Amino acid sequence: MPEPHYRPGDAVDFRHIVVPPAGAQPRPDETCPPAETFALCNDLIRVLDEAGRAVGPWNPQLDPATLRRMLRMMALTRAFDERMYRGQRQGKTSFYMKSAGEEATAVAPAMALDFEDMVFPSYRQQGILITRGYPLVDMINQIYSNRADRLKGRQLPIMYSARSHNFFTISGNLATQLPQAVGWAMASASRGDTRIAATWVGEGSTSEGDFHSAMTFAAVYNVPVVFNVVNNQWAISSFSGFAGAERATFAARAIGYGIAGLRVDGNDPLAVYAAERWAADRARSNMGPTLIEHFTYRAEGHSTSDDPGAYRSAQERSEWPLGDPIARLRDHLIALGEWSDDQQAAMDQELAEAVRAATKEAEKNGILGHGLHHPFKTMFEDVFEELPWHLQEQAEQAIRERRIKWPEWKE
Amino acid sequence: MPEPHYRPGDAVDFRHIVVPPAGAQPRPDETCPPAETFALCNDLIRVLDEAGRAVGPWNPQLDPATLRRMLRMMALTRAFDERMYRGQRQGKTSFYMKSAGEEATAVAPAMALDFEDMVFPSYRQQGILITRGYPLVDMINQIYSNRADRLKGRQLPIMYSARSHNFFTISGNLATQLPQAVGWAMASASRGDTRIAATWVGEGSTSEGDFHSAMTFAAVYNVPVVFNVVNNQWAISSFSGFAGAERATFAARAIGYGIAGLRVDGNDPLAVYAAERWAADRARSNMGPTLIEHFTYRAEGHSTSDDPGAYRSAQERSEWPLGDPIARLRDHLIALGEWSDDQQAAMDQELAEAVRAATKEAEKNGILGHGLHHPFKTMFEDVFEELPWHLQEQAEQAIRERRIKWPEWKE
């Protein structure tokens, strides 16, 4: 029976986690046979070293402006998470999920992919939407399920959909997005379209059957898709051992299917960028799928409904051997002479302000449960393309009930 | 889009199938770490060489009596298949499935396992039941769905169940038996019971989600179970490439989960025996699960409903580079001086006669659709442990209908 190393109250010592030196991992050509990547499935691709330098063959050589943008997007994601979390605690909505500590695994891939590439995220990749420039106000409207929510209040908070930003509708059902991404990419390939698909899944969710069908279809048809497994060590209260982490890395699943696999330091934004870019380029040159394991840490609770203090040691976050992705990129920029602590502080303040402003803006459209929602009849729309008679009748029933309850009400 | 090498009418040349020399594969200790088996996932364990000798570290060193028994069980399985196939063609039942060419993958494991070990077969392991001494008459009664059918005519022919012989009820739904075998083995282990579970699945069926959940649970809890993937190259009309065979071996799936894996010449009964025994011993010594790929060939159609001539070259069977398991074991025994062509001919005749006798015996109990079936009320039993009112009513209805249709009928 698997058992995590530490439980509440335990002192944490992560020395059993092997952290190879940055820059030491070979970088095969994007067009290599899958087998050339197999050693990397048991390695850990790292670019940023302890001194904040970018080293080795995986260094993506990004210019300072790009690096600053990456830093900014990660910081904005964190600022956004913090405010939304507080908003939920204040009763403005029912639910929220942070991505604290994992920002690199969404922001860096979003920069490595083309904007036109279709992403099939899980629920913890708000960083993609933010990086792709989706309006914060629209995100908050969705979180508040208010009358300006583009999803008409139908979805749980954070279950965004943004076709304009090539961001697939998030499902509450784990791992279902994986075969869908494969199907989308198969369709794209069959059309000679250069757009690829990328998809994200938590390490815990890799146990679902959909993971296997997605990998199998991707392998069989050599599909242009990138699978991102975000191994943040925890699945609600269950540590990664319950998904098999003690027997093999998640990247190693790739070996079993004969597709390319990479294992990357998920808290190293440059390594993540490089790996995602490698996989995207590979897919785009018709060399097929890649599975990337992002080795990272879920720094906070699973969601606002969760209390991580009940099942893991509070020290895990601070002891995490791979540090914090924002701090690491900041230090790198400072080491390059392209950034300063003052600039960082100013940026943080600016971003907090931007989020605050967006929140205020969104609140004008209402918060959950305070009456400013989409009209009742929208509840019956989009079940089908056209409203069949039975939903028509039910819509009338709903509106009648409303009138009975609030006789003065008008819609 | 995967494409098999040969289609109807094509001349077959199997030179692309790598057949390593018998005896050349190393045999790690049963208690080795899984990684020591990973090279074997891309190799092919073979014992019987072209001259009919048993060679190398995997030679199980079976005594001649045991070898003759193995030969006999394979021959009996084939004789049984042939007669049942003809019976279906003669209208004695609705359906039949042969295991021609794959007898070793059922008979040899059945001999390598303990009788008490629980087997969770797919539908092509009649060889296990025969080897474990289940009465042929009972098998035929099931195939005929007659009044002596132990399964009361409820199941499609060949979907046996034989608790007395530690043979789990066969499902028509592919791959469902895999997590069940894992669960059974978990239960056994939790009781300190030394019995292990072994399960069989076709290579095509490994694409089902249940394969993945079974592997994941087995890996996570280090379950004493043996997974036998029978790679007979075809899944109805779809060649193994549609299950991913062109990217990785099926044994290699084991690497992805970090469990032991072996790839074995499935037409070499001694290699199959040795591999199964290795895995069983490993499981019994609490070293966890093993995935064995049996590389073999489905020599005949998928079932009596199938016409393989419509999708594959008729030459495939004769050109199959790994020969026929019965012929290979026969030649080995002859090479040992422990068998002769005359003995073989006599045995074949004896077995054909035994099957014929069993068939006659079973026919006394009726054949499908000729009135000799289980009583009507049995149709409503065993849905639940007790008959609820609604099934009671429905049973009365069924019996009333019977009376209306055949007023003279009595049950």
Add this chain to the structure above:
Amino acid sequence: MTLEEAPVSLHDAPGRRLTMIEAINEALDIMLARDPDVVILGEDVGYFGGVFRATAGLQKKYGKMRVFDTPISEGGIIGVAVGMGAYGLRPVPEIQFADYIYPGLDQLVSEAARLRYRSAAEFIAPMTVRSPFGGGIFGGQTHSQSPEAMFTHVAGLKTVVPSTPHDAKGLLIAAIEDNDPVIFFEPKRIYNGPFDGYYDRPVKPWAEHPDSVVPEGYYATPLGKARVVREGDAVTVLAYGTMVHVAGAVCAEKGVDAELIDLRTLVPLDLDTVQKSVEKTGKCLIVHEATRTSGFGAELSALVQERCFWHLEAPIERVTGFDTPYPHSLEWAYFPGPVRIGEALDRLLGH
């Protein structure tokens, strides 16, 4: 591609007659030709043309990118079809037997059915899942099931069941053109000939049945419209698929002046046609092959009762399969055949 360019169909004679399998094949052929977004995928549907031959010849004609075999993973088949639909294709996955649809159920129920709703129509799943269903072929418990009721319970799915070659073609074309996910259950017992429930009488070919006359080329039979097979005043009989023929035969045999309605689409249901008929006849018999409890007959009974209560002259009758798995040897004792239907008619008509 325009209608004129549609490929030559299988049979060319005027008033030409097709089996249901041929009609389905022709519908697929026509849609593959008309709409480059249509793709067919499933186990054994490609080179081999499907275990029932429904896709025979189509891979050869349209190539492997349009008609292809898949891994044996119903969850994967439906899952990739959802993704293809989101891209803009119009996939037509086949599930080899309805009994094997459950591994794909999550992708149907949680994904395909709710994609449009949850994304406020940003993404849709315009797919048609074809699957042979029903018994009567000695297929045992895993080749005989009729799981249609489950799908009718899921908001966002349409469920269609043809009963004739003519309708099979028209309804399948309409289903493929529909922008919502459609579950298209094909009654396999009548693929190659109609079946009146008398399993012990000689088999009849489709060629002798009037509804095997299938127009050439494109036509769509709208979803959501029932077909009044026969008008009558004594009792309304509601059925779909194979049971339309069985119920019709029993009524004819007994000389009952039944109004026989072939529902064709279960969701959305043509309740108007049903209601009008029951208001006229005052009696209603519902027939399906699926297990009784919570079968679609329950919904039909509830609806008829709600709409026609004051017109009903006798309790609505349901004739269904029994609440057991489909047995092998006792298949015909399970099947809701002429005797069971006849008894219910007698009760309804007070004989």
Add this chain to the structure above:
Amino acid sequence: MTLEEAPVSLHDAPGRRLTMIEAINEALDIMLARDPDVVILGEDVGYFGGVFRATAGLQKKYGKMRVFDTPISEGGIIGVAVGMGAYGLRPVPEIQFADYIYPGLDQLVSEAARLRYRSAAEFIAPMTVRSPFGGGIFGGQTHSQSPEAMFTHVAGLKTVVPSTPHDAKGLLIAAIEDNDPVIFFEPKRIYNGPFDGYYDRPVKPWAEHPDSVVPEGYYATPLGKARVVREGDAVTVLAYGTMVHVAGAVCAEKGVDAELIDLRTLVPLDLDTVQKSVEKTGKCLIVHEATRTSGFGAELSALVQERCFWHLEAPIERVTGFDTPYPHSLEWAYFPGPVRIGEALDRLLGH
């Protein structure tokens, strides 16, 4: 292990009151203690004790071999439970939310439900699948579903829904002891307090509800027996789970002399109790939260109509959730609350 050796229960006061979660926890505790074959498995059920705390403390008490976390694979959870059952254990898998049961549906429908039948009782699947279901907690479309009807359609499965702490304990114990697979749906909205449907009024605790008095130690509430919550003559109200409370509150509020029946078990159904009541009242209202079309209300309506036709004085009414996914912001417009129930009562009673 005998009854006397059963572990000390959570609360010891006579007439002590438990919440439904506590009652469920206690039932599991008792069964783990009484029967060494009982094992609990599921996502987060072990160390953490379940996302709703139903299994809190049990791993600590009974060890990791008896109560353990699993990979996130509902198919795997049910699949291994089938195997454990075949070995001779009595597994109690938890599916974290009923909305997530579909990946495990094949193992339930094709395997657990048919194991006994297809093996002629050589192998059985004596498992109880616990799963929180229903809405009213702003859980959106993937934490609110009520899929019970699907299970009632599957021969070989029993479906149970408790509505009070008292019954939750007794029914869960009976379910675990049952040798058939039982789907045990727990109305999560009333885990921690009853709910009368007036979401805008203050929340009430279980402690104020009479049925929160839960006897200590072992007792079983038999499956297949409904509970007459309140006798009455004006109309029979059929409900289960949360809706028992909502329907009861509306009747009380409106002063309707309703006979309120808590079905408790959907399959096998206690039709006798239902029939007797409707024969007495002549009117029937069915309430459930699940989507309307092909919901279990359809089966109830059909059965009542079949059995009580000549006693019915008005059409049977179904009050249900709408045929849409469960929406987030309009949760209370979706929920079959007091207004919807009240209207139906008015129609039935001719107000």
